[in-house]
Amino acid sequence: MRRLSILVSLLLATAAPAAANDPKWSEPIAPFKIADGLYHVGSRDIAAFLIDGGKDGLVLLDAGVPDFAPRVIENIRTLGFDPKRVRILLNSQAHFDHAGGLAAIQKATGAKLLLSAPDAALMKRGGKRDFAFGDAVPYPVARVDGIVKDAHRVTIGTATLTAHITPGHTKGCTTWTMPLKVDGATKTALFICGTSAPGYRLIGNPAYPNIVADFRASFAKLKALPCDIFLGSHGSYFNMDEKRGRAGATPNPFLDPEGCSAFLDASSRRFETELAKQQADHLRAGTVQK
Template sequence: MRRTTRFCIRLTAAILPLIAPAHAADDPLLRPIEPDYARQWLSPEKPHRLFGNSYSVGFGGLSVVLIHTRAGLILIDGALPQAVRDIESNIQALGFSIRDVKLILSTEPHYDHAGGLAALSRDSGAPVVASAYAASVLRKGGADPNDPQTSILAPIAAVTKLRIARPGEAIRLGGVTVMPVATPGHTMGSMSWRWRSCEGRECRSMVFASSLNAISGDGYRFSDPAHRSQVAAFRKSFAIMRTLPCDMLITAHPDQGRGANCRSYADSAQARLDARLRKEAGAKP
């Protein structure tokens, strides 16, 4: 009997690693989105301190930020579903656990930044915090017919545990205050986030900026009169971004903000929008 028991234990230990990956692959919240195209975004990057209580737990092409507070962790953005296990491993490498995450802040409901939110919310038990507009899109699995990119967007797992963030209404946890900053345009629900991190007596104003890039699916024209509100939203967001206290800028895609501050980030985005509008004006409808 003892020999049989020991054999069963050894057999279980041998086959368990073979079973676990298959189970993980079947997890509907972890199913890869655009795996070939997205691979460039998920180039590995070691988790590291940005400043004070703020850490990077993301990738070479997608930013994911962790803020340590006395009452737990705040996570900003969720990358793609196939990135979730790496994000959780990065959190663990810093000495924390995914279960320490108490709030997950979302910049936008596109699959490259929100695809992993449902799984991260499930694994942590934390709500996803987003603008009212973005929350309605996240509940529907990313579906938004008014999004300029709607024709080229992959669906995501619906997020069910949500909390609404209103511009100017502080998000507080464990002595840390994060302020939501509405920056619509790229999506009408886009939200940037700002907070302060300190090392001793030195403190810095941190900004995690949503994308301000005016891109779209084929056939969409920002110059169309029906899309004036989208262009107006962009211009308002540029103006807001220029005014933010901004000692350290983190952009949703790191290459968009490399070497930039909030003002230059907004200036570059405005230049791209203006160039797009000039191109559309010179093209036949």
């Protein structure tokens, strides 16, 4: 839990300003249905999504911190599914709070893990030598069984998810989309990877020299993607706490394209504000040195 507290201080404030230092970040909650074939099995703020592909099996997107893995398994059972039917593990970002539980869940289910190439490299290092956090928040290494590229489709039975590589928060940050039947119509769910730069060095970063270009390109891509069902790696991104209280209602409370657009606009503004601050600090430091 000490590592979790470290990560909270580094990452939590990036989920949403209101969530900063919230002890409920990893609090267990009951699993719930978002839409037909899609369920939340994560914690109060660290999201994990279960996708039902029918008779061919299940997909799990994200796994929370290492200590939360047993709860994810329990949540899957609570929903009436056999965890052994999880065939594929996917990840949004290879940070401790989203990838830390993958090794334990892989061991429990035998599922294959698919990651983007940069995040697969981070996973193989167990989160060490991270461009921003160094070795501060390591986690158990899971076996990487395949690499997903941009526009890669992952299909299991009736479920198909499409990968969109949106680097910045991690070098291989992966946003996912999938079609869903919602209120009698086909809609697109958008699972946003991450949009923040928590304490990141944005100017002259030798460990990630193209970080600014990557963030800006990712914001442009995210804003262009369809987003009917607004979801993400943290519940605070998409106001999950409030929406889950209305789960099952019509219209579906997770139908929120306006909220999705507002979140991305606010995130890009925060990024540009932080970048401008670092640029000004860098300029002042250069002036002092002269």
